[in-house]
Amino acid sequence: MPAVFPRGAEDTGGGGGGGGISDVTIQEITATGTYTPTSGMTHCIVTAIGGGGGGGGIDGGDSSGRRAAGGGGGGGTAIAAFDAAEIGATASVTIGAAGSAGADTGGTGGTGGSTIFNPVGTGATLTAQGGAGGGGTSTSGNSEQLGGAGGVPTSGDTNVNGQTGWDGTTGQGVAFGGAGGDSSIGGGGHGTISVGGAKDGANATAVGGGGGGSVNEDSSSNKVGGAGFKGYLHIVEYQ
Secondary structure (H helix, E strand, C coil): CCEEEECCCCCCCCCCCCCCCCCEEEEEECCCEEECCCCCCCEEEEEEECCCCCCCCECCCCCCCEEECCCCCCCCEEEEEEEHHHHCCCEEEECCCCCCCCCCCCCCCCCCCCEEEEECCCCCCEEECCCCCCCCECCCCCEECCCCCCCCEECCCEEECCCCCCCCEEECCEEEECCCCCECCECCCCCEEECCEEECCCCCCCCCCCCCCCEEECCCCCECCCCCCCCEEEEEEEC
């Protein structure tokens, strides 16, 4: 069930008894299902955010070399205004899944799922694509992996691409795991740093954020990437 937050009556019609907003309701949907408008809804603004990609993992392989995995990309954001006819009686909702953490065998992070809002009325389907996973590595010696691309939204009145995950980088005696890309509200997992050791990637912290990449410097330890954060749907209804 979506979370519903009535905001109380408002009147922007100048006190004349017509043409104004009488009520505002917010619905937050965090699980795949169906959106049903509140009775009396005339217009709404829908914000869809895709899931963030997972950060890359590392197979230590041997105890020499510097290996840095890439961060996952942030989920895209699509925002659109609809009237009651465009929504119709309901809309089907798919919430984008979080991208999985890259395995400690050197796996690339999983791609975040797309959040999709599909009304039965005449309105367009919103799609907020999830971010791609960051690159992982099982290479012995030195290796730097790329961050995953941010998700690309479609059909919104406003479309905001997710941030690309940061690349893993290395220097003399140090390695940096790539930070996860942010969605439009932030949330990417932070980058990790290692001098003579290994660390798992950091998990994303907010809706649509990408997970951070793992890191290994002169260590044979295997490390997993950070998990991405799932998407969601936010609807502001006006009566």
